[in-house]
Amino acid sequence: MLRASIRKAGTEYDYSAITGKVRGDGGIPHAQLLADFGEAITVRDKAKTAEMRDALVETLGEAGMVDAAGVAAAFHGNVRVADATGAPPPLRGDIEKAKAFQEEVGIDEFYGARNS
Amino acid sequence: MGETINYHAVPYTVRDDLVSAQNKAWKQISESGAWLDGRKRLDVAREVRKAWDCGLCGRRKEALSPNAVDGDHDSATDLNAAEIEIIHRISTDPGRLSETWLKRETKAGAVGEEAYIEMISVICMVMVIDRFAEALGQAEFPLPEPVAGEPSGYRAPGAKMHGAWISLVEPEDAAPEDGVLYVSEESAAGVVKALTLAPDAKRAYWDLGDAHYIPHDKVFDFDLDARAISRSQIEVVAARVSAVHQCVY
Numbered sequence: 558m559l560r561a562s563i564r565k566a567g568t569e570y571d572y573s574a575i576t577g578k579v580r581g582d583g584g585i586p587h588a589q590l591l592a593d594f595g596e597a598i599t600v601r602d603k604a605k606t607a608e609m610r611d612a613l614v615e616t617l618g619e620a621g622m623v624d625a626a627g628v629a630a631a632f633h634g635n636v637r638v639a640d641a642t643g644a645p646p647p648l649r650g651d652i653e654k655a656k657a658f659q660e661e662v663g664i665d666e667f668y669g670a671r672n673s
Numbered sequence: 674m675g676e677t678i679n680y681h682a683v684p685y686t687v688r689d690d691l692v693s694a695q696n697k698a699w700k701q702i703s704e705s706g707a708w709l710d711g712r713k714r715l716d717v718a719r720e721v722r723k724a725w726d727c728g729l730c731g732r733r734k735e736a737l738s739p740n741a742v743d744g745d746h747d748s749a750t751d752l753n754a755a756e757i758e759i760i761h762r763i764s765t766d767p768g769r770l771s772e773t774w775l776k777r778e779t780k781a782g783a784v785g786e787e788a789y790i791e792m793i794s795v796i797c798m799v800m801v802i803d804r805f806a807e808a809l810g811q812a813e814f815p816l817p818e819p820v821a822g823e824p825s826g827y828r829a830p831g832a833k834m835h836g837a838w839i840s841l842v843e844p845e846d847a848a849p850e851d852g853v854l855y856v857s858e859e860s861a862a863g864v865v866k867a868l869t870l871a872p873d874a875k876r877a878y879w880d881l882g883d884a885h886y887i888p889h890d891k892v893f894d895f896d897l898d899a900r901a902i903s904r905s906q907i908e909v910v911a912a913r914v915s916a917v918h919q920c921v922y
Contacts, residue, residue: 559908565895620901630805631885634797636920640767642867643838
C-alpha cells in the first residue's frame with residue numbers, strides 16, 4: 558500500500574526507512590515524525606509517544622495527529638489478524654521482484670520470513 | 674445507551690465516527706458471540722491487558738526463540754491454559770507465532786477453531802481501542818459488564834482450508850446466511866478473509882479497524898481523501914507499526 562500510494566503521488570521514498578535502516582522524510586512530508594510516533598505507540602513508550610504527539614499537533618495539526626494515532630492503533634489489530642491466522646502475504650505480480658523488495662527493506666530478516 | 678468511551682479527558686477532538694465505532698465494539702465485546710458468551714469474551718479482554726505485565730511473556734520476548742522459555746503465565750481469569758497461552762502470545766509476540774504453535778495449543782481440544790477465530794477478533798478489538806487511547810494520553814477505559822446470552826454456534830458453512838492456518842470463506846463459497854462478508858472484490862484480501870469462519874467476529878473487527886484506518890473496500894482508492902493526513906502518510910505509519918511487530922504480511 559505504501560509503494561502504491563507513493564507511485565500515485567509521484568514522489569520518492571527510501572523504503573528501508575520502514576524498518577529504520579535509514580532516517581528521513583524522503584518525499585513524504587513529516588514521514589520520519591509519523592514513523593517515530595507509530596513506533597513509540599507500538600513499543601508503549603509513553604514519554605516518547607507524548608513527545609511525538611505534541612510534535613505532530615504542531616506540524617500536522619490536531620486532526621492529523623489523531624488520524625495518525627488511529628492508523629497506528631488499527632495496525633495493532635491488523636498485524637495480529639494476519640499473524641495469528643497465517644494469512645499468506647500478498648506477493649502479487651513478479652514474485653522475484655517482491656522478494657527483492659523484501660530484502661531491500663529488511664523484511665526478509667523478520668522472524669516470520671526466516672521461518673516460513 | 675450511555676457512551677462508555679469518550680475523549681473528554683484529553684485535549685484533542687476525536688472524530689465522531691471513530692468514537693461511535695469504539696463504543697459499538699465495546700458493547701459487542703460484552704455480548705455473546707457465535708462461540709463465546711459475553712463473560713468469556715470479557716475474560717479474553719482482561720487477559721489481553723494482563724499479558725503486558727506477564728513475567729513469562731516478558732522473558733519470552735527477550736529470548737531468541739519463544740519456545741526456549743517454559744513456565745506459567747500470570748493470568749487475571751480462570752480461562753484454561755491453552756486459552757491464556759493463545760491470548761498472551763497473540764497480544765505480546767504476534768510476529769513469532771507459527772502454525773506448529775497453533776496446532777499444539779488447539780490439539781487437545783481445549784480451544785476449537787471457531788473459538789480461536791472469535792478470540793482473535795476480541796483480542797484485536799481490545800488492542801485497537803487500548804492503543805488508540807494510550808496514544809492520546811487517555812487512561813484505559815473500564816471494561817463493560819457482560820450481557821447475558823448464549824452463543825449461536827454459527828460456523829460459516831463454506832469455510833475451508835485455503836493456505837492459511839485456519840479455515841476461511843472464499844467469496845465464491847459465501848452463503849446467504851453468513852450475511853455480507855465481502856462488499857467488493859477489493860475487500861477480499863487475505864487478511865480480510867482470515868476471520869470469515871465466524872462472520873460476526875469478522876465484521877465486528879473490521880468495522881472497528883476501518884474507522885481507524887480506511888474502509889477496507891477502499892484500500893485501492895488512492896484518491897480517497899477521508900483523513901487529515903495524506904494516503905502516503907497513512908501508509909508510513911501503517912508500515913512502521915507493522916515492521917516493529919515483525920509482520921511479514
